[in-house]
Amino acid sequence: MPKAIRVYEYGEPEVMRYEEVAVGEPGPGQIxxxxxxxxxNFIDIYFRSGAYKAAQLPFTPGKEGAGVVAAIGEGVTGFRVGERVAYGSAEGTYAEEVVINAGAAVHLADGVDDATAAAMMLKGLTAEYLLHRTCPVKxxxxxxxxxxxxxxGLIACQWAKHIGATVIGTVGSAEKAELARANGCDHVILYRDEDFAARVKEITGGKGVRVVYxxxxxxxxxxxxxxxxxLGxxxxxxSASGPIENFNLALLAQKGSLFATRPTLFTHAGTRATLDSMAENLFGVVASGAVKIPVHARAKLADAVQVHKDLAGRQTTGATVMTP
Structure with a gap:
């Protein structure tokens, strides 16, 4: 029987259990x-801790992965058994086998290996909608x-630089600053040591930036x-450091008639046509070499507790990929 991570109660990383689970046959519209x-991803921590609520307890965390289609549910026409697929907005991917909505999956391009796909679908598609849809960068x-x-950040900064933007990035350490510079950032601010708002004003000659992500x-x-x-x-x-509380709408007026938005990948990738277009854009920029996907840590699914500790402790850079 295949294994998966199961969460029976919200809490610290230790609430995750690695155990055998029965994986059912795919229903209509599923694979x-x-x-x-x-x-x-950080969203996995939000769900495990209870900051975001799962549909029910117990549940298996995870939104992102890659693999091979093993079975197809009724009415699914776009996929065949044996094809390679990847997804960034599925459910329950901390597992050896998973049943997901076919609508969340895309065909994996030949030039993209499975680990890269699993490292880039949620993060890469997030970068895609931020830079191309939420506030299109020119x-x-x-x-x-x-x-x-x-x-x-590492994906988005490379991509924004490729588009032709001047990219300012904030980081928490000198090591991370070097990494950011190597991945598209023209200016890097150590936010723990400097007043980042003052530095941004300095870098931009007092003008400010068009958009803050x-x-x-x-x-x-x-x-x-x-x-x-x-008007930016x-x-x-x-909300890696915790949610913004009591967002004050009046501040937007005081700070220069600003716009503010709280987008999600799941809304942006809500239709098959848009998801395919986003994935095509992402695979294209990665295949061309303009954006490299840094997989900086690899771990076993059984070690998910330690993986979450490292991610929450800001010990990681780039992407972490687990293998069953």
Whole structure:
């Protein structure tokens, strides 16, 4: 019987149990995948801890992975048994085998290996919608990306640089600063040592940036708003340091008639046509070599507890991939 990580109660990493589970046959619109690589993301921590609530307890965490189609449910026409697939918005991927909605899966391009796919689907598609859909970045724009050495950050900063933007990134250590510079950042700010809003104003000659992409949350708000040029945009797409509480709408007026949005991948990738278009854009930029997907840590699925400890402790850069 295949194994999976199961969470019976919300809490610290130790609540995750590695045990045998029965994997049913795929229902209408579903496929069963024998996974070869599993992506790890901050959203998995939100669900495990209870910051986000699962549909029911117990549950298996995980949104991202890659593998081979093992069985196909009724009405599924786009996939065949034996094909390689990847996904970034599935459910329950911390498992050897998983049944997912076919709508979450895309065909995996030949030039992309399974570990790279599992490392880039959620993070890469997030970077895609942030840079191309939420606030489309144009050549000549100056942008600020928080946590530039994180999983989404390293992909997004390379991609924004490739588009032709000037990229300012914030990081938490000198090592991460070097990594960010090597992955598209023109300017790197050590947010623990410097006032990042003041530095952004300095770098931009007082103008500010067109957009701030903020996956950090509590620790960077409201200072992020002080970095934005009038009529610019604040894009809050995550809360690694805790959620932004009591968001004050009036601040947007005071700081220069700013726009603010809280997008998610699941809304952006909600239709087959859009998901395919996003994946094609991502695979294209990776296949061309313009964006490299850094897999900095590999672990066994059985070691998920330690993987979560490392991610939550800001010990990781780039992507972590687990294998069954």
């Amino acid at each position: 069963r995948v024998r996974q070869t690589a599993i992506g790890v 050549p000549g724009d100056t942008i600020l990306f928080h946590a530039a050495a994180g999983g989404v 903020d996956g950090v949350g509590k620790d960077t708000y409201p200072a992020s708003l002080d970095c934005i040029a009038p 945009m604040f894009v809050s797409f995550g």
